Amino acid sequence: MKNRIKIICFVMILLVIPYKVYGSTIEESKYITHVKQDLLVLMLAYPEQIIDIEKDSNDSIYIIMKNGKKILYDDKKEKTYDQKFFNADLEDTLSDIYPLNMIDKVMDNNYDPGRIRNYGFLGAMYGESKSEIEKNLSSISTYYGTVMFSTVNKASEELKAALNDISNTLQRGARDESYVAPLSGGYNYRHIQDTGLLSAHAYGISIDLNRNDSDYWKWVSKEEGSRRIASYPQAIVEAFENHGFVWGGKWAHFDILHFEYRPEIILKAKYFGDNKQEYLENWYGDIEVNENIEGIINLINKKLGE
Numbered sequence: 001m002k003n004r005i006k007i008i009c010f011v012m013i014l015l016v017i018p019y020k021v022y023g024s025t026i027e028e029s030k031y032i033t034h035v036k037q038d039l040l041v042l043m044l045a046y047p048e049q050i051i052d053i054e055k056d057s058n059d060s061i062y063i064i065m066k067n068g069k070k071i072l073y074d075d076k077k078e079k080t081y082d083q084k085f086f087n088a089d090l091e092d093t094l095s096d097i098y099p100l101n102m103i104d105k106v107m108d109n110n111y112d113p114g115r116i117r118n119y120g121f122l123g124a125m126y127g128e129s130k131s132e133i134e135k136n137l138s139s140i141s142t143y144y145g146t147v148m149f150s151t152v153n154k155a156s157e158e159l160k161a162a163l164n165d166i167s168n169t170l171q172r173g174a175r176d177e178s179y180v181a182p183l184s185g186g187y188n189y190r191h192i193q194d195t196g197l198l199s200a201h202a203y204g205i206s207i208d209l210n211r212n213d214s215d216y217w218k219w220v221s222k223e224e225g226s227r228r229i230a231s232y233p234q235a236i237v238e239a240f241e242n243h244g245f246v247w248g249g250k251w252a253h254f255d256i257l258h259f260e261y262r263p264e265i266i267l268k269a270k271y272f273g274d275n276k277q278e279y280l281e282n283w284y285g286d287i288e289v290n291e292n293i294e295g296i297i298n299l300i301n302k303k304l305g306e
């Protein structure tokens, strides 16, 4: 009898060990795929600002910024929503996939693609202080008025192009134009209400269009926010997204008048939005590889292993 139990135990162990090893290898390779995809979209989105990747002896991965600063990619901590919001690593900022299709109501609980920001990264890129940030600003003139915006990483150029597309698409004086103008402002060195965190406006990478009383999650109910989102002209949202901006209307903590320059979020949605690529042997999936993208892929493979 005892022997039978021993044999049964032995067989069970034999079955469990390979399952465990194989299972964790799959998890590990999925994780590495996901890291590589995030690094690729970051390097494509900020080609002049991110100059290298580093993996140290503890397997921590960093991106190296043009100003020499190292930004940790993944702190390996499990976080609640608030912990992410107040203390995001780069991975957290990319964890919610931005929906590129139009929506007609407020997003579900805490789904906030683009609202999670890494302040070390923003500071290294756009400026660590008010005066540093202001050195990078430029006043751009558009059909809908003048806006102060950062010139870093072509943010102001892309804003100008987005507003130009909108003014070319919308009919003069039509109802849709009332969603755009008068503009409510670009650069503004301010904090997000009740948080102590700097607003994206403080870096000169966000614009608020014409303000409506239903635009902000703290002002109105979810139902009222949903009605405003459902009425919002798709052409405006698409023009911004085409130029690397996310729309605050696609956040559970909705901020419907707000557009923010976050090209990495748009690129991740475009290239890796459906998660299919996770299961392919080729971690970069079916994106069209040109010389520039190939260079980045090679660098990532070299630093993290093929």
Ligand SMILES: [Zn+2]
Pocket (backbone or CB within 6 Å): 201, 206, 207, 208, 255, 257, 258, 259
């Ligand atoms: Zn705003």
